[in-house]
Amino acid sequence: xxxxxxxxxxxxxxxxxxxxxxxxxxxxxxxxxxxxxxxxxxxxxxxxxxxxxxxxxxxxxxxxxxxxxxxxxxxxxxxxxxxx
Amino acid sequence: xxxxxxxxxxxxxxxxxxxxxxxxxxxxxxxxxxxxxxxxxxxxxxxxxxxxxxxxxxxxxxxxxxxxxxxxxxxxxxxxxxxxxxxxxxxxxxxxxxxxxxxxxxxxxxxxxxxxxxxxxxxxxxxxxxxxxxxxxxxxxxxxxxxxxxxxxxxxxxxxxxxxxxxxxxxxxxxxxxxxxxxxxxxxxxxxxxxxxxxxxxxxxxxxxxxxxxxxxxxxx
Numbered sequence: 001x002x003x004x005x006x007x008x009x010x011x012x013x014x015x016x017x018x019x020x021x022x023x024x025x026x027x028x029x030x031x032x033x034x035x036x037x038x039x040x041x042x043x044x045x046x047x048x049x050x051x052x053x054x055x056x057x058x059x060x061x062x063x064x065x066x067x068x069x070x071x072x073x074x075x076x077x078x079x080x081x082x083x084x
Numbered sequence: 085x086x087x088x089x090x091x092x093x094x095x096x097x098x099x100x101x102x103x104x105x106x107x108x109x110x111x112x113x114x115x116x117x118x119x120x121x122x123x124x125x126x127x128x129x130x131x132x133x134x135x136x137x138x139x140x141x142x143x144x145x146x147x148x149x150x151x152x153x154x155x156x157x158x159x160x161x162x163x164x165x166x167x168x169x170x171x172x173x174x175x176x177x178x179x180x181x182x183x184x185x186x187x188x189x190x191x192x193x194x195x196x197x198x199x200x201x202x203x204x205x206x207x208x209x210x211x212x213x214x215x216x217x218x219x220x221x222x223x224x225x226x227x228x229x230x231x232x233x234x235x236x237x238x239x240x241x242x243x244x245x246x247x248x249x250x251x252x253x254x255x256x257x258x259x260x261x262x263x264x265x266x267x268x269x270x271x272x273x274x275x276x277x278x279x280x281x282x283x284x285x286x287x288x289x290x291x292x293x294x295x296x297x298x299x300x301x302x303x304x305x
Contacts, residue, residue: 012190016235017260019195068152071145071181073188074235 001050004057008079010070011042045069054081088303091119091129093175095139095150100172100283104135104299107283112300121150124158131168131302132159134175136228136281146189146231147177156182168211168302169275173229176267176277185268185277186244187236193260197230201291203255204266204280208248211273212304215297223294225280227258227266232279234261234268247271252278 012018018040025039047064051057061079070077090108094101101118108114117129121139126132140149150156156178163169163184171179179185192198206214206221215221236244241263244250252267259279267278282295 015237016190017193017233019191019193019260023195068144068148071148071188073180073186073237074190 002053002057003048003050003084004054005082005084006047006049006057006061006079008045008047008061008065008069008077009042010045010065010075010077012040013074013076016074043069048084054083057081087115088131089115089117089129090302091126091132092116093119093121093132093134093155095121095137095153097139097141098135098137098174100136100174100281103281104133104172104283107286107295107299108133108302111286111296114300114303119155121153121155124154126155126158126162131170132162133302134169134171134178135283136173136175139174139178142174142231145177145181146174147179147181150174150178151182159184163270163275166272166274168304170213170298170302171275171277172281172283173227173232173279176279177231179275179277184275185270186240187234187262187265187268189231189279190233190235191231192229192233192258195230197228198232198258199226199228200258201225202227202258202266202280204252205255207250207253208269210248210251210269211276211301213251213269213273213276213298213301222255224285224292225282225294226284226291227280229259229279232261233259234263234265234279236262244268251276252280 021040065077105116253264257264282298285292285295
């Protein structure tokens with residue numbers, strides 16, 4: 001069995017308003033940061049997972065992302081995978 | 085109401101389950117039974133309410149974890165049999181997360197948790213959940229949510245409009261919902277999800293009775 005470290009990034013789709021991102025953008029500007037054109041908040045999920053090779057693990061992660069980690073009505077996801 | 089029994093689902097974090105039961109039993113004389121989320125036996129209830137609250141602490145997304153409970157897994161067959169399911173607030177979020185209703189509910193546009201009475205236009209009487217057969221009707225119900233902004237893509241919205249699946253629209257949109265949507269039904273009409281709380285509007289002494297009709301419609305066949 002191989003072990004993998006997976007980082008999943010879940011983001012609101014561009015068409016979905018992100019009020020928390022807007023509020024953080026506003027605070028960033030108040031802090032004095034210049035030049036911020038857009039700021040959106042997502043989630044990062046770290047998973048350690050075992051499996052027989054990368055393909056099998058990718059299959060498991062695809063299922064988790066599609067059915068649980070992200071709601072694909074409002075969110076997109078991508079992930080990176082590193083063999084430990 | 086004879087032997088008719090409404091199952092009120094209790095998830096860890098539900099907090100409107102007793103209100104729903106009180107409204108059904110005390111105001112409408114409809115028998116209720118609490119259903120723990122780990123139960124998958126729905127054989128002795130005739131309709132189901134998914135109440136408001138914060139199931140599983142709203143972890144990940146509102147309603148996302150509840151979707152995987154044994155009870156929600158058993159709900160598919162219950163819905164297909166034509167029995168009625170009412171999802172209120174967090175219950176609506178669970179119904180969208182689990183695919184019984186289209187779209188999703190996301191953070192309110194102004195980020196506030198909004199606790200208020202709102203005026204609602206009854207748009208469709210599909211499923212008989214609202215008493216608006218003859219003319220356009222407005223009702224007033226309480227809302228209490230931080231993540232009640234209904235969102236769907238334009239194709240879904242068109243389908244909702246074309247098939248008369250939009251049950252309720254806010255008169256003064258409080259949360260930024262697409263098309264002012266406050267509640268929708270499935271195509272068959274036996275599943276209704278709404279953000280406002282009808283169970284909190286069942287007695288004149290606590291602010292009105294506009295919620296009674298919707299709860300009473302649980303007993304419709």
